[in-house]
Amino acid sequence: MCGIVGYVGGKEAQPILIDCLKRLEYRGYDSAGIAVIGDGIQVYKTGGEIAALEAGMPTMKGSAGIAHTRWATQGRPTTENAHPFEGCEGKVAIVHNGIISNFMDLRESLAAEGHEFSSETDTEVFAHMVEAELNSGDLLTAVRKSLKLVEGTYAFAVVADGRDEVVAARCESPLVVGLGNGENFLASDVTALLKYTNRVVYILDGEVVRITKDSVTIVDAEGKQVTRNPERIEWSMEDAEKGGYPHFMLKEIFEQPAAIHESLLGRIGAVDGDEPFITGNSFSSVKIVACGTSYNAGLVGKYIIEELVGIPATVQISSEYRYSAAARENPLVVLITQSGETLDTIAAAREARKRGNSTVAIVNVMGSAITREVDHVIYTRAGPEIGVAATKTFVTQLTALYLLALELGSKGRVLTAQAKHNIVSQLRNLPRAVQDVLNQADTIEAVAKKYSEARDMFFIGRNIHYPIAMEAALKTKEISYIHGEGYPAGELKHGPLALLSKDSPVIAIVSRDHTYDKMIGNISEVSARDSPVIAVASEDDTEIGKFADDVIYLRNIPSLFSPVPVIVALQLWAYYLAKERGCSIDKPRNIAKTVTVE
Ligand code: F6R
Numbered sequence: 001m002c003g004i005v006g007y008v009g010g011k012e013a014q015p016i017l018i019d020c021l022k023r024l025e026y027r028g029y030d031s032a033g034i035a036v037i038g039d040g041i042q043v044y045k046t047g048g049e050i051a052a053l054e055a056g057m058p059t060m061k062g063s064a065g066i067a068h069t070r071w072a073t074q075g076r077p078t079t080e081n082a083h084p085f086e087g088c089e090g091k092v093a094i095v096h097n098g099i100i101s102n103f104m105d106l107r108e109s110l111a112a113e114g115h116e117f118s119s120e121t122d123t124e125v126f127a128h129m130v131e132a133e134l135n136s137g138d139l140l141t142a143v144r145k146s147l148k149l150v151e152g153t154y155a156f157a158v159v160a161d162g163r164d165e166v167v168a169a170r171c172e173s174p175l176v177v178g179l180g181n182g183e184n185f186l187a188s189d190v191t192a193l194l195k196y197t198n199r200v201v202y203i204l205d206g207e208v209v210r211i212t213k214d215s216v217t218i219v220d221a222e223g224k225q226v227t228r229n230p231e232r233i234e235w236s237m238e239d240a241e242k243g244g245y246p247h248f249m250l251k252e253i254f255e256q257p258a259a260i261h262e263s264l265l266g267r268i269g270a271v272d273g274d275e276p277f278i279t280g281n282s283f284s285s286v287k288i289v290a291c292g293t294s295y296n297a298g299l300v301g302k303y304i305i306e307e308l309v310g311i312p313a314t315v316q317i318s319s320e321y322r323y324s325a326a327a328r329e330n331p332l333v334v335l336i337t338q339s340g341e342t343l344d345t346i347a348a349a350r351e352a353r354k355r356g357n358s359t360v361a362i363v364n365v366m367g368s369a370i371t372r373e374v375d376h377v378i379y380t381r382a383g384p385e386i387g388v389a390a391t392k393t394f395v396t397q398l399t400a401l402y403l404l405a406l407e408l409g410s411k412g413r414v415l416t417a418q419a420k421h422n423i424v425s426q427l428r429n430l431p432r433a434v435q436d437v438l439n440q441a442d443t444i445e446a447v448a449k450k451y452s453e454a455r456d457m458f459f460i461g462r463n464i465h466y467p468i469a470m471e472a473a474l475k476t477k478e479i480s481y482i483h484g485e486g487y488p489a490g491e492l493k494h495g496p497l498a499l500l501s502k503d504s505p506v507i508a509i510v511s512r513d514h515t516y517d518k519m520i521g522n523i524s525e526v527s528a529r530d531s532p533v534i535a536v537a538s539e540d541d542t543e544i545g546k547f548a549d550d551v552i553y554l555r556n557i558p559s560l561f562s563p564v565p566v567i568v569a570l571q572l573w574a575y576y577l578a579k580e581r582g583c584s585i586d587k588p589r590n591i592a593k594t595v596t597v598e
Pocket of ligand 1: 294390478
């Protein structure tokens with residue numbers, strides 16, 4: 001996946017394009033490029049991050065252009081494979097996010113007509129196709145006609161020599177138009193545009209859009225004009241900036257009390273019937289489908305739903321769900337995705353609808369693709385998340401799952417008034433419980449530093465904390481590059497114990513509930529193999545210090561809700577490990593924030 005931006009207006013395009021592009025760097029950062037329409041098409045591209053592009057590019061005069069930051073899928077991350085691409089005659093330049101799946105066939109027939117290619121990418125064919133079409137018409141029509149031959153997923157942006165316009169198109173890759181005064185913008189994500197405008201128009205699959213200085217024209221695949229009202233984005237520019245923190249990830253970790261509060265705002269009352277999230281509950285089970293961190297949120301959701309609603313809940317990885325056999329039951333399918341653009345999860349939503357199931361999406365980004373694929377949407381309201389590692393979107397996904405379970409439990413008459421009252425007051429306490437953890441960031445940093453040279457780490461939990469162990473392992477591996485594994489504590493003796501030694505610390509989540517004694521037993525098994533044990537435990541646990549080498553103490557709250565403060569402590573753990581190891585925290589190697597490829 002990649003980030004694309006476009007600009008047409010009365011100002012110099014180059015600095016605006018670079019500024020917007022920097023806000024999309026989380027989408028990919030292995031090469032970058034820019035094209036500006038001025039005296040001909042000026043193109044500059046390079047391998048590496050946007051900083052390398054900025055440092056190397058010449059000044060480009062002109063008030064229309066496009067730019068791109070790449071995360072390689074087809075073709076190595078080299079300067080040759082960086083976007084933009086031009087046709088043979090240098091009359092058009094294009095940038096692309098997605099995959100042209102039939103590019104080999106297209107390339108062969110273009111080559112037979114005499115076109116020459118300079119890269120290994122799928123994208124380049126499109127530059128040649130548009131250029132050939134442009135000889136006989138306007139740019140919008142040339143793009144629309146060329147798209148008829150393209151199979152795959154895309155957000156394209158195209159400029160042509162001598163024309164102050166950008167034409168763009170979308171199919172399963174995000175694309176949004178930003179409306180300015182005497183200028184208009186295009187981007188893969190609204191966060192790129194917030195400095196310039198908060199009025200946006202989302203482009204839908206199959207549509208082609210042409211922006212000029214003072215017009216936006218959208219047409220469908222057949223060329224029929226489409227009208228759509230602009231939306232106002234409430235996120236401020238400041239929301240998308242680092243706000244004094246060294247990394248977006250740390251800022252986003254510290255925003256979690258406010259994010260949970262925002263997520264709950266006005267909704268607890270709704271659970272009692274004013275404004276239901278979900279209607280038509282003829283289902284007798286729930287299936288949660290998601291990827292990565294969102295999948296781990298789903299695993300926690302299983303415990304929450306089974307406890308509060310009393311119906312079975314299963315959780316499946318999106319790419320597995322798509323190809324699984326449809327069960328005879330008719331579950332409510334809950335799709336969790338912070339970006340709302342993860343292709344596997346969108347495909348899963350379509351599959352669920354095909355199977356006739358009710359669908360609900362738990363999503364952070366307003367107007368994102370998944371919102372158009374489901375029956376109901378619950379926004380997590382975490383605000384923009386820029387760090388590649390998901391943090392505040394995870395805890396707000398959990399918040400949304402509590403609310404969903406509360407609603408389903410209320411509608412299904414499983415929860416008594418007293419039970420609902422207790423749950424609501426626990427939810428209202430969550431921001432404070434998280435703030436308590438944040439207040440201990442220095443302590444967590446000191447413990448993390450002691451173990452930052454480890455090569456492997458194991459995270460163990462029981463019951464609802466088992467998925468938290470998995471999420472902590474995922475955070476640790478993705479940003480600190482320490483190999484991390486999350487296990488149900490009882491499972492260690494079925495294999496993983498073989499890997500333990502004094503060099504493999506074990507982080508144990510110790511809950512003051514019915515699993516406590518068993519967890520102490522598991523910790524003893526670990527200590528017997530000389531592995532250091534770091535316990536995350538309740539502040540009133542006076543025994544745990546005898547069993548663990550280090551303890552991170554957290555406020556004691558009921559186990560059903562403690563996944564939230566516990567994961568915040570372990571996000572800090574991963575963050576400080578990565579900081580100590582000098583890792584690229586906001587942009588870890590090889591991964592990107594929004595995965596719009598299968
Ligand atoms: C890890 C992380 C990823 C995402 C996954 C799904 O920190 O962020 O594992 O959770 O790529 O993304 P969404 O939630 O946008 O569908």
